[in-house]
Amino acid sequence: MHERLSFFVKRDSPIHRLNPMTKVVLALSLVLIAFSSPWYWTPQAIFLLAIIPLTFIARVVKEYWSFFLKVILPTVSFLFVMQALFLPGESRIIFEIFGLEVTELSAQLAFRNATRIAVMVSSFTILLLTTHPSELMSDLTRRGLPGQFAYVIIASLQIIPQMQAKAQTIISAQRSRGLDTQSSFFRRVGAIVPLVGPLVFGSLVEVEERAIAIEARGFTSTRAKTSFHEIPDPSSERVIRWLLIFLVIISLALKLWLS
Protein backbone atom coordinates (compact mmCIF):
# COMPACT_ATOMS: atom_id res chain seq x y z
CA MET A 1 0.00 0.00 0.00
CA HIS A 2 2.92 2.33 0.62
CA GLU A 3 4.38 1.92 -2.82
CA ARG A 4 5.02 5.03 -4.85
CA LEU A 5 2.99 5.40 -7.92
CA SER A 6 5.03 5.99 -11.02
CA PHE A 7 5.58 4.56 -14.44
CA PHE A 8 9.28 3.96 -13.84
CA VAL A 9 10.72 0.56 -14.87
CA LYS A 10 14.22 -0.23 -13.67
CA ARG A 11 16.34 -1.29 -16.66
CA ASP A 12 19.84 -0.74 -17.85
CA SER A 13 19.73 1.20 -21.11
CA PRO A 14 21.47 4.20 -22.66
CA ILE A 15 18.29 6.24 -22.12
CA HIS A 16 18.02 5.24 -18.47
CA ARG A 17 21.63 6.35 -17.96
CA LEU A 18 21.06 9.82 -19.48
CA ASN A 19 20.91 12.77 -17.15
CA PRO A 20 17.24 13.46 -16.26
CA MET A 21 17.50 17.01 -17.59
CA THR A 22 18.55 15.73 -21.02
CA LYS A 23 15.48 13.51 -21.11
CA VAL A 24 13.20 16.38 -20.09
CA VAL A 25 14.67 18.59 -22.84
CA LEU A 26 14.35 15.75 -25.35
CA ALA A 27 10.67 15.12 -24.49
CA LEU A 28 9.79 18.82 -24.53
CA SER A 29 11.55 19.49 -27.83
CA LEU A 30 9.89 16.53 -29.55
CA VAL A 31 6.52 17.92 -28.41
CA LEU A 32 7.29 21.51 -29.39
CA ILE A 33 8.59 20.52 -32.82
CA ALA A 34 5.57 18.27 -33.43
CA PHE A 35 3.25 21.17 -32.59
CA SER A 36 5.10 24.02 -34.27
CA SER A 37 6.55 22.58 -37.47
CA PRO A 38 4.82 23.99 -40.56
CA TRP A 39 5.42 20.75 -42.49
CA TYR A 40 2.35 18.49 -42.45
CA TRP A 41 4.20 15.20 -41.98
CA THR A 42 6.41 16.26 -39.04
CA PRO A 43 4.38 14.70 -36.20
CA GLN A 44 4.04 11.43 -38.10
CA ALA A 45 7.78 11.45 -38.89
CA ILE A 46 8.63 12.12 -35.24
CA PHE A 47 6.43 9.25 -34.15
CA LEU A 48 8.02 6.77 -36.58
CA LEU A 49 11.62 8.00 -36.53
CA ALA A 50 12.01 9.17 -32.90
CA ILE A 51 9.37 7.68 -30.59
CA ILE A 52 9.49 4.09 -31.85
CA PRO A 53 13.32 3.84 -32.04
CA LEU A 54 13.52 5.43 -28.56
CA THR A 55 11.33 2.70 -27.05
CA PHE A 56 13.75 0.11 -28.48
CA ILE A 57 16.86 1.93 -27.26
CA ALA A 58 15.31 2.41 -23.82
CA ARG A 59 14.25 -1.28 -23.74
CA VAL A 60 10.71 -0.40 -22.67
CA VAL A 61 8.96 -1.72 -25.80
CA LYS A 62 6.56 -3.99 -23.91
CA GLU A 63 5.63 -1.39 -21.27
CA TYR A 64 5.25 1.38 -23.82
CA TRP A 65 3.02 -0.58 -26.19
CA SER A 66 0.80 -1.89 -23.40
CA PHE A 67 0.26 1.73 -22.29
CA PHE A 68 -0.19 2.73 -25.93
CA LEU A 69 -2.95 0.16 -26.45
CA LYS A 70 -4.67 0.85 -23.12
CA VAL A 71 -4.56 4.66 -22.99
CA ILE A 72 -3.02 6.42 -25.98
CA LEU A 73 -4.72 4.51 -28.80
CA PRO A 74 -8.31 4.85 -27.46
CA THR A 75 -7.83 8.58 -26.74
CA VAL A 76 -6.24 9.31 -30.08
CA SER A 77 -8.69 7.27 -32.15
CA PHE A 78 -11.64 8.92 -30.42
CA LEU A 79 -10.10 12.29 -31.17
CA PHE A 80 -9.49 11.33 -34.80
CA VAL A 81 -13.04 10.09 -35.41
CA MET A 82 -14.62 13.11 -33.72
CA GLN A 83 -12.46 15.63 -35.51
CA ALA A 84 -12.79 13.95 -38.91
CA LEU A 85 -16.57 14.03 -38.55
CA PHE A 86 -16.99 17.48 -37.04
CA LEU A 87 -14.17 19.79 -38.08
CA PRO A 88 -15.44 22.12 -40.77
CA GLY A 89 -13.59 21.90 -44.07
CA GLU A 90 -14.72 22.72 -47.57
CA SER A 91 -13.21 20.11 -49.85
CA ARG A 92 -13.92 16.82 -51.61
CA ILE A 93 -16.22 14.59 -49.54
CA ILE A 94 -14.71 11.17 -48.85
CA PHE A 95 -17.82 9.60 -47.39
CA GLU A 96 -20.99 10.40 -45.51
CA ILE A 97 -22.51 8.77 -42.45
CA PHE A 98 -25.77 9.83 -40.71
CA GLY A 99 -25.61 13.11 -42.61
CA LEU A 100 -22.10 13.85 -41.30
CA GLU A 101 -19.46 14.42 -43.91
CA VAL A 102 -15.84 13.40 -43.77
CA THR A 103 -14.00 15.67 -46.18
CA GLU A 104 -10.41 15.39 -47.35
CA LEU A 105 -9.43 18.49 -45.39
CA SER A 106 -11.09 17.47 -42.13
CA ALA A 107 -9.57 13.98 -42.31
CA GLN A 108 -6.13 15.47 -42.89
CA LEU A 109 -6.46 17.91 -39.99
CA ALA A 110 -7.85 15.20 -37.71
CA PHE A 111 -4.98 12.87 -38.57
CA ARG A 112 -2.38 15.55 -37.83
CA ASN A 113 -4.00 16.62 -34.54
CA ALA A 114 -4.33 13.01 -33.39
CA THR A 115 -0.68 12.26 -34.20
CA ARG A 116 0.43 15.38 -32.36
CA ILE A 117 -1.38 14.22 -29.23
CA ALA A 118 0.10 10.74 -29.66
CA VAL A 119 3.61 12.25 -29.92
CA MET A 120 3.01 14.44 -26.87
CA VAL A 121 1.73 11.64 -24.65
CA SER A 122 4.31 9.14 -25.94
CA SER A 123 7.35 11.31 -25.39
CA PHE A 124 6.33 12.04 -21.80
CA THR A 125 5.56 8.35 -21.29
CA ILE A 126 9.08 7.42 -22.40
CA LEU A 127 10.53 10.09 -20.11
CA LEU A 128 8.58 8.69 -17.15
CA LEU A 129 9.28 5.04 -17.99
CA THR A 130 13.02 5.71 -17.93
CA THR A 131 13.36 8.30 -15.15
CA HIS A 132 12.78 7.73 -11.47
CA PRO A 133 10.79 10.67 -10.00
CA SER A 134 13.20 11.13 -7.08
CA GLU A 135 16.17 11.24 -9.43
CA LEU A 136 14.45 13.81 -11.63
CA MET A 137 13.60 15.92 -8.59
CA SER A 138 17.06 15.78 -7.04
CA ASP A 139 18.62 16.74 -10.37
CA LEU A 140 16.20 19.66 -10.77
CA THR A 141 16.84 20.76 -7.16
CA ARG A 142 20.59 20.73 -7.86
CA ARG A 143 19.90 23.01 -10.83
CA GLY A 144 18.10 25.53 -8.66
CA LEU A 145 14.51 24.32 -8.33
CA PRO A 146 13.40 25.26 -4.79
CA GLY A 147 13.38 22.24 -2.51
CA GLN A 148 9.77 22.94 -1.56
CA PHE A 149 8.61 22.13 -5.11
CA ALA A 150 10.43 18.83 -5.03
CA TYR A 151 8.87 18.11 -1.64
CA VAL A 152 5.34 18.76 -2.96
CA ILE A 153 5.79 16.46 -5.96
CA ILE A 154 7.52 13.61 -4.13
CA ALA A 155 5.12 13.82 -1.16
CA SER A 156 2.11 13.81 -3.51
CA LEU A 157 3.40 10.67 -5.21
CA GLN A 158 3.52 9.03 -1.78
CA ILE A 159 0.24 10.38 -0.39
CA ILE A 160 -1.96 9.75 -3.46
CA PRO A 161 -1.93 5.90 -3.30
CA GLN A 162 -2.50 6.00 0.47
CA MET A 163 -5.40 8.39 0.00
CA GLN A 164 -6.93 6.30 -2.79
CA ALA A 165 -6.76 3.24 -0.55
CA LYS A 166 -8.35 5.26 2.25
CA ALA A 167 -11.16 6.39 -0.10
CA GLN A 168 -11.88 2.75 -0.99
CA THR A 169 -11.95 1.81 2.71
CA ILE A 170 -14.39 4.64 3.48
CA ILE A 171 -16.66 3.67 0.57
CA SER A 172 -16.76 0.05 1.76
CA ALA A 173 -17.28 1.03 5.41
CA GLN A 174 -20.16 3.39 4.63
CA ARG A 175 -21.75 0.84 2.31
CA SER A 176 -21.63 -1.82 5.00
CA ARG A 177 -23.47 0.65 7.25
CA GLY A 178 -26.17 0.85 4.61
CA LEU A 179 -25.17 3.98 2.68
CA ASP A 180 -26.83 3.94 -0.71
CA THR A 181 -24.25 4.60 -3.44
CA GLN A 182 -26.01 3.03 -6.39
CA SER A 183 -29.70 3.91 -6.62
CA SER A 184 -31.38 7.20 -7.57
CA PHE A 185 -29.52 10.38 -8.51
CA PHE A 186 -30.47 12.30 -5.38
CA ARG A 187 -29.46 9.44 -3.11
CA ARG A 188 -26.05 9.39 -4.81
CA VAL A 189 -25.68 13.16 -4.43
CA GLY A 190 -26.53 12.77 -0.74
CA ALA A 191 -23.80 10.15 -0.39
CA ILE A 192 -21.06 12.72 -1.18
CA VAL A 193 -21.00 14.19 2.33
CA PRO A 194 -20.53 10.96 4.35
CA LEU A 195 -17.86 9.82 1.89
CA VAL A 196 -15.87 13.02 1.36
CA GLY A 197 -16.13 14.28 4.95
CA PRO A 198 -14.17 11.54 6.76
CA LEU A 199 -11.58 11.38 3.98
CA VAL A 200 -10.82 15.10 3.94
CA PHE A 201 -10.92 15.75 7.68
CA GLY A 202 -8.89 12.61 8.36
CA SER A 203 -6.15 13.71 5.99
CA LEU A 204 -6.09 17.35 7.13
CA VAL A 205 -5.45 16.27 10.73
CA GLU A 206 -2.03 14.95 9.71
CA VAL A 207 -0.98 18.27 8.12
CA GLU A 208 0.02 20.00 11.34
CA GLU A 209 2.09 17.08 12.64
CA ARG A 210 3.87 16.78 9.33
CA ALA A 211 4.65 20.52 9.29
CA ILE A 212 6.29 20.27 12.71
CA ALA A 213 8.21 17.15 11.66
CA ILE A 214 9.71 18.63 8.49
CA GLU A 215 10.47 21.96 10.14
CA ALA A 216 12.50 20.05 12.69
CA ARG A 217 14.47 18.57 9.78
CA GLY A 218 15.57 21.90 8.34
CA PHE A 219 12.85 22.25 5.66
CA THR A 220 12.90 26.05 5.79
CA SER A 221 16.69 26.28 5.87
CA THR A 222 18.01 28.15 2.84
CA ARG A 223 21.56 26.75 2.93
CA ALA A 224 22.61 24.49 0.08
CA LYS A 225 21.99 20.85 0.88
CA THR A 226 24.40 18.09 -0.07
CA SER A 227 23.25 14.91 -1.73
CA PHE A 228 24.45 11.37 -1.11
CA HIS A 229 23.50 10.31 -4.63
CA GLU A 230 25.50 11.98 -7.42
CA ILE A 231 23.83 12.24 -10.83
CA PRO A 232 26.35 12.36 -13.70
CA ASP A 233 26.01 15.12 -16.30
CA PRO A 234 28.73 14.76 -18.98
CA SER A 235 29.43 17.69 -21.32
CA SER A 236 28.36 15.63 -24.34
CA GLU A 237 24.82 15.71 -22.98
CA ARG A 238 25.01 19.47 -22.59
CA VAL A 239 25.80 19.64 -26.32
CA ILE A 240 22.81 17.41 -27.12
CA ARG A 241 20.54 19.67 -25.07
CA TRP A 242 21.66 22.84 -26.82
CA LEU A 243 21.27 21.11 -30.18
CA LEU A 244 17.67 20.15 -29.33
CA ILE A 245 16.88 23.69 -28.16
CA PHE A 246 18.36 25.00 -31.41
CA LEU A 247 16.08 22.68 -33.43
CA VAL A 248 13.02 23.91 -31.50
CA ILE A 249 13.97 27.53 -32.19
CA ILE A 250 14.38 26.79 -35.91
CA SER A 251 11.01 25.06 -36.01
CA LEU A 252 9.29 27.95 -34.20
CA ALA A 253 11.02 30.51 -36.44
CA LEU A 254 9.96 28.66 -39.60
CA LYS A 255 6.41 28.54 -38.33
CA LEU A 256 6.37 32.31 -37.67
CA TRP A 257 8.15 33.11 -40.92
CA LEU A 258 5.85 31.02 -43.12
CA SER A 259 2.56 32.09 -41.54
Add this chain to the structure above:
Amino acid sequence: MQNVAMQNKRSDSWLNIKKDFNTMTWVLMPVAIAINMAVGQIVATLRLPVYLDSIGTVLVGVICGPWAGALTGALANTILGLTINPDFLPWWPVAAVIGLVSGICANYGLFKSWWGVVVSGFIIALAAAISSVPISLLVYGGITTGGTGLITAYLVETGRGIVQAVFASSFLTEPVDKITTAMLAFAIIQGLSKRFLARFPRAENVETDEKISQTQLIIAVAVVILLILFAIFLLGRLTGA
Protein backbone atom coordinates in the same frame (compact mmCIF):
# COMPACT_ATOMS: atom_id res chain seq x y z
CA MET B 1 -13.18 53.10 16.50
CA GLN B 2 -15.20 50.65 14.49
CA ASN B 3 -13.57 51.89 11.33
CA VAL B 4 -10.09 51.12 12.68
CA ALA B 5 -11.18 47.65 13.70
CA MET B 6 -12.58 47.05 10.23
CA GLN B 7 -9.35 48.13 8.62
CA ASN B 8 -7.31 45.84 10.80
CA LYS B 9 -9.50 42.94 9.82
CA ARG B 10 -9.09 43.53 6.10
CA SER B 11 -6.77 41.02 4.51
CA ASP B 12 -3.47 41.89 2.86
CA SER B 13 -3.35 42.50 -0.86
CA TRP B 14 -3.47 39.25 -2.82
CA LEU B 15 -0.46 40.47 -4.79
CA ASN B 16 1.76 39.77 -1.79
CA ILE B 17 3.13 36.43 -3.03
CA LYS B 18 5.47 35.77 -0.12
CA LYS B 19 2.64 35.84 2.36
CA ASP B 20 1.03 32.74 0.84
CA PHE B 21 3.86 30.37 1.61
CA ASN B 22 4.70 29.10 5.06
CA THR B 23 5.53 25.52 6.07
CA MET B 24 1.83 24.74 6.61
CA THR B 25 1.13 25.77 3.01
CA TRP B 26 3.86 23.53 1.62
CA VAL B 27 2.61 20.59 3.68
CA LEU B 28 -1.03 21.21 2.79
CA MET B 29 -0.28 21.26 -0.95
CA PRO B 30 0.47 17.52 -1.47
CA VAL B 31 -2.50 16.65 0.77
CA ALA B 32 -4.72 18.96 -1.32
CA ILE B 33 -3.48 17.31 -4.52
CA ALA B 34 -4.31 13.89 -3.08
CA ILE B 35 -7.75 15.21 -2.01
CA ASN B 36 -8.37 16.33 -5.60
CA MET B 37 -7.67 12.84 -6.86
CA ALA B 38 -9.44 10.88 -4.13
CA VAL B 39 -12.62 13.00 -4.29
CA GLY B 40 -12.56 12.71 -8.08
CA GLN B 41 -12.41 8.95 -7.60
CA ILE B 42 -15.36 8.94 -5.13
CA VAL B 43 -17.45 11.07 -7.50
CA ALA B 44 -16.65 8.71 -10.36
CA THR B 45 -17.73 5.76 -8.17
CA LEU B 46 -21.03 7.53 -7.49
CA ARG B 47 -21.50 8.12 -11.24
CA LEU B 48 -22.33 11.82 -10.83
CA PRO B 49 -22.22 14.17 -13.83
CA VAL B 50 -19.50 16.41 -12.28
CA TYR B 51 -15.75 16.03 -11.72
CA LEU B 52 -15.20 17.85 -8.39
CA ASP B 53 -11.50 17.25 -8.91
CA SER B 54 -10.34 20.68 -7.77
CA ILE B 55 -11.68 20.85 -4.21
CA GLY B 56 -8.16 20.70 -2.78
CA THR B 57 -6.96 23.43 -5.15
CA VAL B 58 -9.80 25.76 -4.12
CA LEU B 59 -9.17 24.95 -0.44
CA VAL B 60 -5.51 25.98 -0.72
CA GLY B 61 -6.46 29.09 -2.72
CA VAL B 62 -8.87 30.21 -0.01
CA ILE B 63 -6.89 29.59 3.19
CA CYS B 64 -3.32 30.00 1.87
CA GLY B 65 -3.79 32.57 -0.89
CA PRO B 66 -4.14 32.84 -4.67
CA TRP B 67 -0.51 32.10 -5.55
CA ALA B 68 -0.40 29.00 -3.41
CA GLY B 69 -3.69 27.95 -5.02
CA ALA B 70 -2.31 28.53 -8.50
CA LEU B 71 0.81 26.51 -7.75
CA THR B 72 -1.28 23.68 -6.27
CA GLY B 73 -3.44 23.55 -9.39
CA ALA B 74 -0.45 23.55 -11.74
CA LEU B 75 1.40 20.87 -9.77
CA ALA B 76 -1.77 18.79 -9.35
CA ASN B 77 -2.21 18.57 -13.10
CA THR B 78 1.48 17.88 -13.64
CA ILE B 79 1.34 15.03 -11.13
CA LEU B 80 -1.87 13.68 -12.64
CA GLY B 81 -0.03 13.73 -15.96
CA LEU B 82 3.00 12.02 -14.45
CA THR B 83 1.02 9.22 -12.84
CA ILE B 84 -2.29 8.56 -14.58
CA ASN B 85 -2.25 9.88 -18.12
CA PRO B 86 0.07 12.42 -19.75
CA ASP B 87 -3.04 13.72 -21.53
CA PHE B 88 -3.65 15.89 -18.41
CA LEU B 89 -0.38 17.80 -18.78
CA PRO B 90 -1.44 20.52 -21.25
CA TRP B 91 -4.33 21.58 -18.98
CA TRP B 92 -2.15 22.82 -16.11
CA PRO B 93 -2.80 26.54 -16.83
CA VAL B 94 -6.55 25.99 -16.34
CA ALA B 95 -5.95 24.33 -12.97
CA ALA B 96 -3.64 27.19 -12.00
CA VAL B 97 -6.30 29.75 -12.95
CA ILE B 98 -8.85 27.91 -10.79
CA GLY B 99 -6.57 28.14 -7.75
CA LEU B 100 -5.63 31.76 -8.46
CA VAL B 101 -9.18 32.99 -8.99
CA SER B 102 -10.55 31.19 -5.92
CA GLY B 103 -7.79 32.83 -3.87
CA ILE B 104 -8.60 36.29 -5.24
CA CYS B 105 -12.33 35.77 -4.57
CA ALA B 106 -11.54 34.74 -0.99
CA ASN B 107 -9.36 37.82 -0.59
CA TYR B 108 -12.26 40.04 -1.50
CA GLY B 109 -14.29 38.39 1.25
CA LEU B 110 -16.48 36.14 -0.89
CA PHE B 111 -15.73 33.05 1.20
CA LYS B 112 -17.59 34.29 4.26
CA SER B 113 -21.16 33.42 3.28
CA TRP B 114 -22.93 30.91 1.06
CA TRP B 115 -23.94 33.73 -1.29
CA GLY B 116 -20.36 34.72 -1.85
CA VAL B 117 -19.34 31.12 -2.37
CA VAL B 118 -21.91 30.61 -5.13
CA VAL B 119 -20.75 33.83 -6.79
CA SER B 120 -17.10 32.74 -6.49
CA GLY B 121 -17.94 29.36 -7.98
CA PHE B 122 -19.47 31.13 -10.94
CA ILE B 123 -16.46 33.44 -11.37
CA ILE B 124 -14.07 30.46 -11.11
CA ALA B 125 -16.09 28.63 -13.77
CA LEU B 126 -15.98 31.63 -16.08
CA ALA B 127 -12.21 31.96 -15.67
CA ALA B 128 -11.70 28.23 -16.20
CA ALA B 129 -13.84 28.27 -19.35
CA ILE B 130 -11.96 31.24 -20.81
CA SER B 131 -8.54 29.80 -20.05
CA SER B 132 -9.37 26.40 -21.49
CA VAL B 133 -10.33 27.81 -24.90
CA PRO B 134 -6.79 28.55 -26.17
CA ILE B 135 -5.56 25.16 -24.95
CA SER B 136 -8.28 23.15 -26.62
CA LEU B 137 -7.75 25.17 -29.81
CA LEU B 138 -3.94 25.04 -29.86
CA VAL B 139 -3.36 21.53 -28.56
CA TYR B 140 -6.42 19.64 -29.72
CA GLY B 141 -7.51 21.71 -32.69
CA GLY B 142 -10.81 22.53 -30.95
CA ILE B 143 -12.46 19.20 -30.22
CA THR B 144 -11.14 17.56 -27.07
CA THR B 145 -11.45 14.00 -25.86
CA GLY B 146 -13.97 14.29 -23.00
CA GLY B 147 -17.73 14.72 -22.87
CA THR B 148 -17.24 18.46 -23.45
CA GLY B 149 -15.75 17.56 -26.83
CA LEU B 150 -19.03 15.92 -27.84
CA ILE B 151 -20.97 19.12 -27.12
CA THR B 152 -18.40 21.18 -29.05
CA ALA B 153 -18.69 18.78 -31.97
CA TYR B 154 -22.46 19.11 -31.95
CA LEU B 155 -22.30 22.91 -31.92
CA VAL B 156 -19.84 22.95 -34.82
CA GLU B 157 -22.07 20.61 -36.77
CA THR B 158 -25.08 22.90 -36.24
CA GLY B 159 -23.22 25.73 -37.89
CA ARG B 160 -21.34 27.58 -35.18
CA GLY B 161 -17.75 28.77 -35.48
CA ILE B 162 -15.14 26.60 -33.79
CA VAL B 163 -14.03 29.23 -31.22
CA GLN B 164 -17.62 30.02 -30.32
CA ALA B 165 -18.45 26.32 -30.01
CA VAL B 166 -15.45 25.60 -27.77
CA PHE B 167 -16.32 28.49 -25.49
CA ALA B 168 -20.04 27.68 -25.36
CA SER B 169 -19.45 24.02 -24.52
CA SER B 170 -17.02 24.69 -21.67
CA PHE B 171 -19.26 27.46 -20.37
CA LEU B 172 -22.17 25.02 -20.27
CA THR B 173 -20.28 22.36 -18.35
CA GLU B 174 -18.10 24.40 -15.97
CA PRO B 175 -20.48 26.41 -13.68
CA VAL B 176 -22.27 23.47 -12.08
CA ASP B 177 -18.98 21.70 -11.38
CA LYS B 178 -17.15 24.75 -10.04
CA ILE B 179 -20.02 26.06 -7.88
CA THR B 180 -20.40 22.63 -6.28
CA THR B 181 -16.62 22.50 -5.78
CA ALA B 182 -16.57 25.92 -4.11
CA MET B 183 -19.49 24.96 -1.85
CA LEU B 184 -17.86 21.71 -0.77
CA ALA B 185 -14.57 23.49 -0.08
CA PHE B 186 -16.48 26.04 2.03
CA ALA B 187 -18.27 23.25 3.92
CA ILE B 188 -14.89 21.67 4.68
CA ILE B 189 -13.52 25.00 5.96
CA GLN B 190 -16.60 25.40 8.19
CA GLY B 191 -15.82 22.01 9.69
CA LEU B 192 -12.24 22.91 10.61
CA SER B 193 -11.37 24.39 14.00
CA LYS B 194 -10.35 28.05 14.27
CA ARG B 195 -7.11 27.06 15.95
CA PHE B 196 -6.16 24.84 12.99
CA LEU B 197 -7.17 27.41 10.36
CA ALA B 198 -5.21 30.17 12.13
CA ARG B 199 -1.93 28.45 11.23
CA PHE B 200 -2.49 29.05 7.50
CA PRO B 201 -1.31 32.35 5.97
CA ARG B 202 -4.69 33.74 4.95
CA ALA B 203 -6.98 32.43 7.66
CA GLU B 204 -8.60 35.89 7.88
CA ASN B 205 -10.23 35.20 4.48
CA VAL B 206 -12.71 32.83 6.12
CA GLU B 207 -13.04 34.49 9.52
CA THR B 208 -16.67 35.27 10.34
CA ASP B 209 -18.27 36.68 13.45
CA GLU B 210 -21.77 35.29 13.19
CA LYS B 211 -22.67 31.69 12.59
CA ILE B 212 -23.34 30.64 9.01
CA SER B 213 -27.09 30.25 8.69
CA GLN B 214 -28.84 27.15 7.43
CA THR B 215 -31.37 29.11 5.38
CA GLN B 216 -28.54 30.62 3.35
CA LEU B 217 -27.26 27.14 2.56
CA ILE B 218 -30.70 25.95 1.45
CA ILE B 219 -31.10 28.97 -0.82
CA ALA B 220 -27.60 28.44 -2.23
CA VAL B 221 -28.42 24.80 -3.02
CA ALA B 222 -31.65 25.95 -4.67
CA VAL B 223 -29.66 28.41 -6.82
CA VAL B 224 -27.39 25.58 -7.94
CA ILE B 225 -30.35 23.37 -8.87
CA LEU B 226 -31.89 26.27 -10.82
CA LEU B 227 -28.59 26.76 -12.60
CA ILE B 228 -28.44 23.08 -13.58
CA LEU B 229 -31.97 23.31 -14.99
CA PHE B 230 -31.00 26.50 -16.84
CA ALA B 231 -27.93 24.78 -18.34
CA ILE B 232 -30.08 21.87 -19.50
CA PHE B 233 -32.57 24.33 -20.97
CA LEU B 234 -29.80 26.22 -22.78
CA LEU B 235 -28.36 22.98 -24.09
CA GLY B 236 -31.79 22.03 -25.38
CA ARG B 237 -32.17 25.41 -27.10
CA LEU B 238 -28.71 25.22 -28.66
CA THR B 239 -29.14 21.69 -29.94
CA GLY B 240 -32.68 22.39 -31.08
CA ALA B 241 -31.58 25.32 -33.23
